[in-house]
Amino acid sequence: MSIELKRVKKLPKNFVWGGATAAFQVEGATKVDGKGKTMWDDYLKAQGRFAPDPASDFYHLYPEDIRLSKKYGLNAIRVSISWTRIFPDGYGKPVQAGIDYYHRLFKECLDNGIEPYVSLHHFDSPKTLFDDGDWLNRKNIDYFVDYAKFCFDEFKEVKHWFTINELISLAYSQYIQGNFPPNHKFDVTSAIQAEHNELLAHAKVVNLFKDGGYDGKIGLIHVLQPVYPYPDTAENQHAADLSDAFMNAFLLDGTFKGEYTDKTMKLINEILKANDAHLDIEPGDMDILKKASTRNDYFGLNYYQPSFFAAYNGESTNHFNGTGTKGTSSFKFKGVGQAVKNPDIPTTDWDWNIYPDGLYDILKRVSSEYPNSKEIFITENGLGLKEELPENATQDTIINDDKRIDFVDQHLEAILKARNEGVNVNGYFIWSLQDQFSWANGYNKRYGLFFIDFATQKRYIKKSALWYKALADTMK
């Protein structure tokens, strides 16, 4: 099959060109080798919608996925360590089988010229700690720091670390949207407190890493969701600003300025007041954030979509589209605003806005407002689709996903435009490397370069993998 390069014709030399995964979404094998439960195991079982086993069976099939990654031109992979494979309860005695698995995985990557970028936490808190308040319990921050130190001491072969993936997605999905356990809706106090506590956990780990003189680099990952007023009125602009403070600015300030700026806090306080909510910052917290704020080596930026916001004065209500039935989502947040549909912007079956300019805008903003972000990698971006294996497929069948190619091509164009204008963005990880399950959507929302028949665990190539390879070759 010949692949035509459309918008983006060439990648910059030494561009990090990767695929992303997350432990709980790909590994499967949730009950083997002494692994402890995460906050998801019992929850998914009780929900009965889909099971986390065998997922993409990466625990056993990682050599094949790494082989394919190499074959299709990738030079990097995002993986996360499952905390409970090493410490089943989040603390205590480490499990050798879990440690050995990650050494084998990292070795496989490095032997194949694929650089592992490793997150310590990707939505999978140990159940024991989750039951004890998850990030809302400050004791759990200390357990996280201990676990991080253990990993730094043990996995010396890893040179690229991320502390936590998407602090906002976790806090927001758990306590605002209500589609992650413990399924609270519009529990604003818990959401903002979880954001702060996770920032604190991140900062403590960065300080530990730098003070400990470990060899390698470290940062964290935020998903950024630019918020635009629609239609563009002063009232709607204010709603957009409120939403931005909650989703983006609070976390960016805390990470790269080590303080919540007056502008951000004014907006956050307005939201807290409207929702009878509060945020506790303990003495010393801000010193820890301040110290870490200049010590991140890089910033992992995930981008999927912007939102369009209008003013709203009623009570909070929402409906989450977790089935891919277009047009079924709604979101109205008291004291903030409501998400609205912009008819000029196409959407996915899950009602996600497709808007590459949003990525350009947010890259420019991060680089001008948050210079301490230093170097940026797009650590997730991609398109979820319902895809099927054609009947009579053979191992040579290539699955056509032109839509995904078009999506990534457009976003890559936005990235390279920002880069040409001086934004220090040096890599891209497609979400996702191979098909895997989506936390609140299950197995029918596929993102991979490699298609997985979940019944047989056979891998098939999608056209986007060929396109990925063709672009990789432009770096040579």
Ligand code: BGP
């Ligand atoms: C990010 C997460 C990923 C992944 C992705 C796609 O927020 O870091 O783990 O799931 O989004 O989202 P979804 O699975 O909801 O479509």
